[in-house]
Amino acid sequence: xxxxxxxxxxxxxxxxxxxxxxxxxxxxxxxxxxxxxxxxxxxxxxxxxxxxxxxxxxxxxxxxxxxxxxxxxxxxxxxxxxxxxxxxxxxxxxxxxxxxxxxxxxxxxx
Amino acid sequence: xxxxxxxxxxxxxxxxxxxxxxxxxxxxxxxxxxxxxxxxxxxxxxxxxxxxxxxxxxxxxxxxxxxxxxxxxxxxxxxxxxxxxxxxxxxxxxxxxxxxxxxxxxxxxxxxx
Numbered sequence: 001x002x003x004x005x006x007x008x009x010x011x012x013x014x015x016x017x018x019x020x021x022x023x024x025x026x027x028x029x030x031x032x033x034x035x036x037x038x039x040x041x042x043x044x045x046x047x048x049x050x051x052x053x054x055x056x057x058x059x060x061x062x063x064x065x066x067x068x069x070x071x072x073x074x075x076x077x078x079x080x081x082x083x084x085x086x087x088x089x090x091x092x093x094x095x096x097x098x099x100x101x102x103x104x105x106x107x108x109x110x
Numbered sequence: 111x112x113x114x115x116x117x118x119x120x121x122x123x124x125x126x127x128x129x130x131x132x133x134x135x136x137x138x139x140x141x142x143x144x145x146x147x148x149x150x151x152x153x154x155x156x157x158x159x160x161x162x163x164x165x166x167x168x169x170x171x172x173x174x175x176x177x178x179x180x181x182x183x184x185x186x187x188x189x190x191x192x193x194x195x196x197x198x199x200x201x202x203x204x205x206x207x208x209x210x211x212x213x214x215x216x217x218x219x220x221x222x223x
Contacts, residue, residue, distance in 0.1 A: 004153075041118070041196060043154070043213040056210060090153055098144065099200075099211060101153030 003027050004102035006091050012108045013081055021076045021105045023091030031055075032074040033099065034066060035090040043090070049074055081109045113137050116199055116214030125223050129186040133199035133214045136180065142202035142209075143175050145184045148216065149195045157197075158184065189221045 004025045013019055025032060033056075034046040048056035049068040063079045074091060086109045091102040116133045123129055131145075142161045146154035158173040160166045166173045174183040182201075186193055196216040202209045 040215070041218075042215050043198065045211065048210075092153075094209075096209075098156050098159055099154075101155065103153050104151075 004091055004093055004100050006089075006102040006105050008105060009103065010106045010108075012110065014110055015081055015083060017081050018077070018079045019081060019107070020078070021089055021091075021107075023074045023076075023102055025072055025091075025093040025100070025102075027093055027095070027100060028072075029093035029095040029100075030071055031094045032068065032071070033092040033094070034074065034076050035092060035101075037088045037090060037104070039087070047074075047076075078107075081107075083109050085109050113212050114199060114201060114214045117217055118215050120218040120220055122220045122222060123189055125189060125191060125221055127189050127221075129184075129189050129193070129219060129221075131184040131186075131197050131199075131217050131219070133182050134180055135182075135201055137201075137203065138177070138180065140201040140203055140212075143173070143182050144200040144202070144211075145171075145173055146198045146200060146213075147195045148198060154198055186219075189219075191221045191223050194220045 007022050031050045033048045037043045046060045047066045051071050052068045065077045068074045088104045088106050090104045092099040114135050145158045147157050148154040160173050163175050163177045170187045172185040196218045198216040199214040
């Protein structure tokens, strides 16, 4: 019973391509997040949705577009991928502060 | 100055040692404090969650918060090789009715058998 799941686990792609990462949580939480963890392991919030509504949008290039079709799903679409987008992307969900993370999607842009 | 400062380490200790991990923060509006453990190539998992100054104990782990000094600590007693991981402190800032979490960079811990 995976609480927060992400697909794909690994993503290797060329510069300029468009790709999507999907996230699903079965915890019944109202809030979901996307985080980026770079090569220095710093975990930085990108977006947060509460009940399908965008509530946090940090300074992220508009090539990144999140979408929440329902409160159990939060997807991340990235246009025109750049080398600097290579990182691990984590989805998380929360109810009242404590966050539960997915296993991460390792994105490598060549 | 970063909102949350944490020494990235690495920190190497012998098995059985007491480990002390620390974070300082600059924003006195932070209200809730957490410690996450992240094993290599895995997502962070919550270890401890506190909201008041003082100590909170859970098994071999003790979380300590000193709001007056803006300083939080995680102590691990009788450390085990399985404790080898990166430990991230995290703090919650209520923001417009929602809660925004800020993470430290994480301290990499290695417990040597």
